Amino acid sequence: MVKAVRIHEAGGPEVMKYEDVDIGDPAAGEIKIKNSFIGLNYIDTYHRSGLYPVPLPATLGLEGAGVVTAVGDGVTEFKVGDRVCYGAGPLGAYAEERLIPWDRVVKLPDSISEETAAAMMLQGMTVEYLIRRTYQVQEGDTVLFHAAAGGVGLLACQWLKQLGATVIGTVGSEAKAELAKAHGADHIIYYNEEDVATKVKDITDGKGVPVVYDGVGASTFDGSLDSLAPRGMMVSYGNASGPVPPFDAGILAAKGSLFFTRPTLMTYVASRADLVTSTNSLFEAIEKGLEVNVMQNYALSDIQQAHIDLESRKTTGSTVIIP
Structure with missing residues (x-):
């Protein structure tokens, strides 16, 4: 036993x-x-x-x-x-x-x-499939990664920097901001205090980002979509704040011919x-x-x-x- x-x-x-x-x-x-x-x-x-x-x-x-x-x-x-x-x-x-x-x-x-x-x-393989296979991040890309001070987030910040990307990370506190920055995040957004999409557009001179990695779910969904550049990809891989509610797929067209995917590690391995x-x-x-x-x-x-x-x-x- x-x-x-x-x-x-x-x-x-x-x-x-x-x-x-x-x-x-x-x-x-x-x-x-x-x-x-x-x-x-x-x-x-x-x-x-x-x-x-x-x-x-x-x-x-x-x-x-x-x-x-x-x-x-x-x-x-x-x-x-x-x-x-x-x-x-x-x-x-x-x-x-x-x-x-x-x-x-x-x-x-x-x-x-x-x-x-x-x-x-689990967290490392999650980062691998997210940034190397779901959307293949290239040198020079600017990406938005939610919950940047979590286990997945800290690994992602570092790995994205290895690839030559600029990392915008969202966090919920000053302590978590310092942790994310120490691991490679170039820009920090406090998702409880700031409008994420507005800050992303400020950082990117209005362009938005080609990809958002969102493991938070319901509370960040709208801001994630609004942070994307035209034809950008929304990667929803978690539900820390609850699952994303059903939505009209037409919103993806209205916001710039966006892509939306809900991948899982188990499928990718x-x-x-x-x-x-x-x-x-x-x-x-x-x-x-x-x-x-x-x-x-x-x-x-x-x-x-x-x-x-x-x-x-x-x-x-x-x-x-x-x-």
Whole structure:
């Protein structure tokens, strides 16, 4: 038996239960991992709340890093003792040990710690597909990235600077502004105090930006669209303030023949080849100086408090859970 955090119904942080589970031995094509660290991500709150429904009961969590303790039949890519990491599911990371299909896991380079890996995989691969494949940012582009002091935001600011982009970041406080600027944001907008679109137009001499990356959702939707240049792309990849409500697609035409997309990491790394490409790109960015900031850690038994702090925007950077 191992300790794990499971939900038996959707709801608030209180529905998460720290309990004993029997995970058994790996089946064919699976490996068993003893988690050293587990990543905390906003999508975890969507699975918990029911916004993204999952079969129940469920062990939450998509991301972690640790050591292989057993391999199932047919697995040749991994052996007991390998340091590994994963960041795109399937669910089950909130546990001392877990089973997972081998093709959802990659080996961890010697230069990267397990704590860093658990803090960066989901967020880092998210940044990779957003800025390299959803809209391929080019040197000289000016982009708007919401929640620039969050885990995804801090990685994005740095990676965008590696690509030669100018970064406009939105934040909610002076402390978060300083953090975003320290990680590469060129311009800061306080989304609670300033009109985002007006500020973006001021910064870009009225042109707007070719792409907006919006993980906030409902509260920033209108400002994001109004910040775009004609034929710009609105990339809506999260719902921190609630989901974007239904809208008339004609608004995209009226505001300048805009593009709107709602991508997910799971689609962009669905194949083994895409997963490996994404992680290799992330590891390369780390080697070039991309820093992963683990700003908070919680014990697995304190997972309820971790979700409360995450949803109340008390956290910055990345957060890890210690089994």
